[in-house]
Amino acid sequence: MDFALTEPQETIRKLAADFAAREVSPIAAAIDREERFPAEVVKRLGELGFMGMNVAAEFGGAALDTVSYIVALEEISKACASTGVIMSVNNSLVCWPLETFGNDEQKNRVLAPLARGEKLGAFCLSEPNAGTDAANQQTRAVRDGDHWVLNGLKNFITNGANADVLIVFAMADPEKKHKGINAYIVDTDTLGFAVIAKEKKMGLRASDTAQLAFDNVRVPAANLLGQPGEGFKIAMSTLDGGRIGIAAQALGIAQAAYDSAVAYAKQREQFGRPIASFQAIQWKIADMRTRLDAARLLTLRAAWLKDIKVRHSEESAMAKLFASETAGFVVNEAVQILGGNGYSKEYPVERHFRDAKICEIYEGTSEAQRMVIAAGQLR
Amino acid sequence: MDFDFSETQLMMRDMVRDFARREVAPLAREMDAQGEIPEALVAKLRESGFFALAFPEEFGGLAVDTISYALVVEELSRASAGVAIMVTVHNSVGSYPLAMFGSPEIKRRFLPRMAAGEIAAFCVTEAGAGSDAAALTSTARRDGDVWILEGSKLYVTNGARAAFFVVLARTPGTSGHRDIHAFVVERGSPGLTVAKKEDKMGLRASDTVALDLADVRVPADQLIGREGDGFRIAMAALDAGRIGVAFQALGIGYACLDEAVRYAKVREQFGRPLADQPVIQNMLADMATDLDAGRMLGFRAAWLKDRGRPCSKEAAMAKLFATEAAGRAADTALQIHGGYGYVKEYAVERYYRDVRITRIYEGTSEIQRLVIARRLLAES
Numbered sequence: 239m240d241f242a243l244t245e246p247q248e249t250i251r252k253l254a255a256d257f258a259a260r261e262v263s264p265i266a267a268a269i270d271r272e273e274r275f276p277a278e279v280v281k282r283l284g285e286l287g288f289m290g291m292n293v294a295a296e297f298g299g300a301a302l303d304t305v306s307y308i309v310a311l312e313e314i315s316k317a318c319a320s321t322g323v324i325m326s327v328n329n330s331l332v333c334w335p336l337e338t339f340g341n342d343e344q345k346n347r348v349l350a351p352l353a354r355g356e357k358l359g360a361f362c363l364s365e366p367n368a369g370t371d372a373a374n375q376q377t378r379a380v381r382d383g384d385h386w387v388l389n390g391l392k393n394f395i396t397n398g399a400n401a402d403v404l405i406v407f408a409m410a411d412p413e414k415k416h417k418g419i420n421a422y423i424v425d426t427d428t429l430g431f432a433v434i435a436k437e438k439k440m441g442l443r444a445s446d447t448a449q450l451a452f453d454n455v456r457v458p459a460a461n462l463l464g465q466p467g468e469g470f471k472i473a474m475s476t477l478d479g480g481r482i483g484i485a486a487q488a489l490g491i492a493q494a495a496y497d498s499a500v501a502y503a504k505q506r507e508q509f510g511r512p513i514a515s516f517q518a519i520q521w522k523i524a525d526m527r528t529r530l531d532a533a534r535l536l537t538l539r540a541a542w543l544k545d546i547k548v549r550h551s552e553e554s555a556m557a558k559l560f561a562s563e564t565a566g567f568v569v570n571e572a573v574q575i576l577g578g579n580g581y582s583k584e585y586p587v588e589r590h591f592r593d594a595k596i597c598e599i600y601e602g603t604s605e606a607q608r609m610v611i612a613a614g615q616l617r
Numbered sequence: 618m619d620f621d622f623s624e625t626q627l628m629m630r631d632m633v634r635d636f637a638r639r640e641v642a643p644l645a646r647e648m649d650a651q652g653e654i655p656e657a658l659v660a661k662l663r664e665s666g667f668f669a670l671a672f673p674e675e676f677g678g679l680a681v682d683t684i685s686y687a688l689v690v691e692e693l694s695r696a697s698a699g700v701a702i703m704v705t706v707h708n709s710v711g712s713y714p715l716a717m718f719g720s721p722e723i724k725r726r727f728l729p730r731m732a733a734g735e736i737a738a739f740c741v742t743e744a745g746a747g748s749d750a751a752a753l754t755s756t757a758r759r760d761g762d763v764w765i766l767e768g769s770k771l772y773v774t775n776g777a778r779a780a781f782f783v784v785l786a787r788t789p790g791t792s793g794h795r796d797i798h799a800f801v802v803e804r805g806s807p808g809l810t811v812a813k814k815e816d817k818m819g820l821r822a823s824d825t826v827a828l829d830l831a832d833v834r835v836p837a838d839q840l841i842g843r844e845g846d847g848f849r850i851a852m853a854a855l856d857a858g859r860i861g862v863a864f865q866a867l868g869i870g871y872a873c874l875d876e877a878v879r880y881a882k883v884r885e886q887f888g889r890p891l892a893d894q895p896v897i898q899n900m901l902a903d904m905a906t907d908l909d910a911g912r913m914l915g916f917r918a919a920w921l922k923d924r925g926r927p928c929s930k931e932a933a934m935a936k937l938f939a940t941e942a943a944g945r946a947a948d949t950a951l952q953i954h955g956g957y958g959y960v961k962e963y964a965v966e967r968y969y970r971d972v973r974i975t976r977i978y979e980g981t982s983e984i985q986r987l988v989i990a991r992r993l994l995a996e997s
């Protein structure tokens with residue numbers, strides 16, 4: 239066992255932390271308030287190699303390991319959770335399946351610009367009637383000569399309004415149920431594609447979450463990702479990795495809230511002494527940090543398993559479940575430690591409190607993670 | 618980052634798992650009922666080197682690394698928490714003070730005997746000194762070549778069987794933590810008597826006794842460290858001990874998970890196994906996640922310790938989280954067993970009682986939180 243980051247991993251962490259402190263933290267409150275997509279930050283992340291961190295160099299990526307990606311993502315999310323999810327969707331949910339299931343032509347044509355950060359990707363699985371029950375895809379794909387024709391709606395798509403490239407799941411053979419689902423690469427300038435709504439959200443407000451419509455969208459047959467019928471498998475294995483990213487995002491949010499709360503507790507005085515000297519506050523701090531450390535270790539374990547190419551569905555689910563629920567706990571305690579100030583937008587914990595909640599919902603709710611973990615225990 | 622165990626660590630774990638299944642588990646229920654560990658099992662543990670685990674090689678020990686040690690404790694504890702605590706008290710708080718702070722002479726005299734299986738105990742707690750260990754009132758008065766100990770000690774694990782006692786006592790008339798000294802006292806020293814054996818809720822296989830110290834004369838060369846080092850020595854020993862208690866709790870916790878999974882698969886109600894019920898599945902998922910989180914904290918603390926790095930805070934986090942996670946796991950496992958979980962035919966009934974102590978000894982959960990918070994506030 240070795241619980242230390244390697245030197246290269248530590249270098250990446252520092253790079254991410256410095257970048258986040260210099261270019262992300264200063265705008266985080268404003269882009270949250272204005273619901274503004276941080277295009278300039280995303281461009282800089284691309285230049286740093288952070289939009290395709292695990293992609294091979296020949297396809298434009300930074301060729302780093304998952305642990306490096308996870309620690310970088312935590313640092314970015316600590317500054318701004320919205321920026322974290324933009325980065326995590328491009329890396330985990332778009333680049334990863336393209337590199338894993340794509341052919342060389344697709345990797346050169348589609349993956350490389352995404353990995354270099356020249357283009358932005360989105361992952362389109364959820365639909366109005368396919369949330370946790372993702373296999374219930376109603377978007378239809380019908381073969382027509384050299385093309386597939388897509389019709390349907392996608393819901394809650396992160397990066398949806400800003401993306402250049404989409405990975406779209408659609409039902410090609412309803413009789414086969416989840417084995418009839420295909421995955422497609424779709425350019426957003428294709429005729430018939432439209433962004434029909436942008437969600438107004440509690441948190442993650444600088445990240446756009448869009449409803450997308452596909453109206454007779456013609457996709458070249460060369461843009462089928464993987465084999466026919468492989469779509470659901472692609473989606474699920476992608477989410478196994480994506481969940482580690484969401485765990486890292488949750489850790490970043492929680493660490494930021496924890497840091498703010500400790501700093502505040504040491505400086506705020508009541509009854510003639512710092513509130514940090516009260517046992518009740520010390521208890522909160524001990525529990526917050528103990529759980530945060532445990533969550534980080536579970537997350538790094540899952541990332542490490544992914545790096546050594548061992549099946550990690552359960553461990554990713556544990557990391558995601560535990561880290562997101564820990565984040566919920568930590569931000570709540572942080573607001574409590576700041577008292578009235580914690581409820582005010584003057585202090586960043588107010589934003590952390592709103593941002594944390596989504597980690598328990600997307601890429602599989604906590605309830606869905608528990609199903610994955612239980613299945614493993616009962617196997 | 619590397620979460621793999623080494624070959625040696627895995628070998629050690631497998632050997633102990635096998636031993637625990639063969640030699641310990643079949644006796645666990647009976648040991649709990651009788652309130653004692655049979656001498657024959659102690660002899661087997663001795664032959665297999667369990668009492669030499671943490672000792673330096675030059676004194677006949679196995680000097681296993683802390684991660685191996687953690688794996689050993691977890692496996693033993695899965696079979697019997699009472700046996701596990703006998704082994705851990707001996708290998709940590711009972712001997713660590715000598716190994717870390719003892720003079721070369723003390724080490725040479727006592728450690729080989731301990732490593733050979735003469736059992737050690739650790740005596741800090743008194744009627745008026747529990748969490749507030751520095752409130753202890755047993756006294757040690759220097760008289761020429763000997764120290765004379767007076768007082769009484771409570772809750773001494775291994776006390777009925779121990780050959781050696783690490784005893785903390787203070788200079789008469791003092792208070793606070795400065796004037797506390799640590800001694801190693803041999804069984805049979807005149808004036809050292811076992812006053813009573815506690816009758817406990819759980820961990821019944823392990824003996825816990827009260828000791829009387831009446832005019833006990835201890836040779837001056839059995840002072841551990843220097844005069845006044847006692848409190849520091851005790852705290853350092855407890856730091857080391859906490860990792861062991863964390864894994865003791867985890868062993869019980871994983872045993873609960875195993876039993877819960879097994880039971881949920883075979884028990885049918887409403888025409889299908891309990892395991893088919895989403896609510897039961899949720900319980901299993903939470904147990905597994907919680908325990909794994911505790912385990913990661915435990916291994917991190919062990920890893921730091923092996924590197925000689927400070928690990929008080931991390932050991933406290935591991936102890937706090939693992940013991941509470943194991944407590945939740947025992948509660949859930951019992952719930953999954955329904956009424957059957959409440960009867961002694963099912964092992965979870967014992968696990969439920971056994972696990973409760975882990976949140977109390979070697980520093981209560983409350984004390985761990987204070988330790989953690991103080992360190993965090995000092996470092997940020």
Ligand SMILES: Cc1cc2nc3c(=O)[nH]c(=O)nc-3n(C[C@H](O)[C@H](O)[C@H](O)COP(=O)(O)OP(=O)(O)OC[C@H]3O[C@@H](n4cnc5c(N)ncnc54)[C@H](O)[C@@H]3O)c2cc1C
Nearest residue numbers: 361362363364369370394395396447599600601602603605
């Ligand atoms: C900000 C944001 C960004 C998102 N980004 C993306 C994206 O980029 N791409 C994408 O495809 N999707 C995205 N999503 C969608 C997200 O993944 C879904 O919201 C999520 O999977 C849950 O689906 P749902 O909202 O339909 O909830 P439902 O599935 O309707 O669930 C509602 C509740 O019921 C519970 N539940 C459902 N089924 C069961 C069951 N069998 N047993 C027990 N409990 C159950 C759920 O756990 C939950 O508590 C995003 C969502 C948000 C809010």
Ligand SMILES: Cc1cc2nc3c(=O)[nH]c(=O)nc-3n(C[C@H](O)[C@H](O)[C@H](O)COP(=O)(O)OP(=O)(O)OC[C@H]3O[C@@H](n4cnc5c(N)ncnc54)[C@H](O)[C@@H]3O)c2cc1C
Nearest residue numbers: 739740741742747748772773774825977978979980981983
């Ligand atoms: C089976 C068993 C084996 C043991 N083995 C040993 C052994 O081998 N050697 C040994 O020396 N001792 C041993 N002990 C003693 C054990 O370490 C103590 O019981 C433990 O330290 C707690 O002390 P106490 O029982 O006096 O509780 P108290 O200290 O009286 O605590 C009672 C409650 O008050 C809380 N509390 C106390 N102080 C504070 C505070 N400042 N802030 C907030 N809450 C506080 C505690 O957390 C606890 O909840 C053993 C005990 C048992 C039951």
